């Protein structure tokens with residue numbers, strides 16, 4: 629039974645003492661936080677600090693050495709991610725979660741059309757009707773500002789920015805509740821980045837998505853994230869509201885990170 633009003637107050641993701649180490653201070657250790665529905669959490673820190681490792685462990689891709697990730701699913705069940713079966717984790721990834729890779733080639737199927745890329749996740753949810761899949765494809769291309777007439781084109785005929793927008797459409801078509809993103813604007817020109825960021829911000833707000841986004845770009849963090857975790861050498865050294873951390877960082881490393889961006 630759901631407690632009155634409790635649903636909105638319960639975290640979507642509860643992470644405790646999450647640890648995966650490849651060597652001393654290589655990986656992530658003792659990470660704990662709660663993520664609430666509709667909240668965007670940014671993970672920032674220098675290269676090698678453990679951001680991608682943490683994202684992989686959070687999203688069920690790599691088992692931790694210790695610690696837990698609990699996810700509250702659509703049925704309001706609290707799923708212990710690493711006690712659940714591999715099949716259950718994969719189903720969550722296909723149905724309730726999305727993962728936007730830095731390189732769209734890792735997140736798209738390059739050998740099938742844009743429409744098929746979008747339709748695939750709906751088919752995984754049991755939608756079989758061609759007209760319905762086509763309609764969703766056209767609508768989502770439009771939503772991510774790709775000319776719907778390109779629905780039958782292969783992603784490799786798209787620019788990098790378009791491929792990334794297609795990857796986002798492919799992820800969002802199945803109405804996920806939680807999206808993981810690994811440097812989604814990395815490798816794109818600055819003007820393309822700005823456009824993509826603007827679009828992502830709109831979609832996150834409109835769809836009330838919860839997001840965990842890894843970025844080394846503090847401007848991206850500022851624009852998208854409600855809260856930040858600053859990582860250094862596998863540890864979270866500071867966590868808090870984005871504006872607080874970027875405007876008044878407390879930890880010496882966060883101060884350095886913020887000031888290094890401001891220096892020419």
Ligand SMILES: Nc1ncnc2c1ncn2[C@@H]1O[C@H](COP(=O)(O)OP(=O)(O)OP(=O)(O)O)[C@@H](O)[C@H]1O
Nearest residue numbers: 650654655673674675676677678679680681682844
């Ligand atoms: N599969 C692996 N085997 C061994 N060491 C690894 C493996 N994956 C990552 N590491 C090491 O763990 C540390 C953290 O790497 P990770 O990729 O999580 O950092 P990151 O903060 O995401 O860096 P970047 O911003 O450069 O992607 C690094 O020292 C890296 O060399």
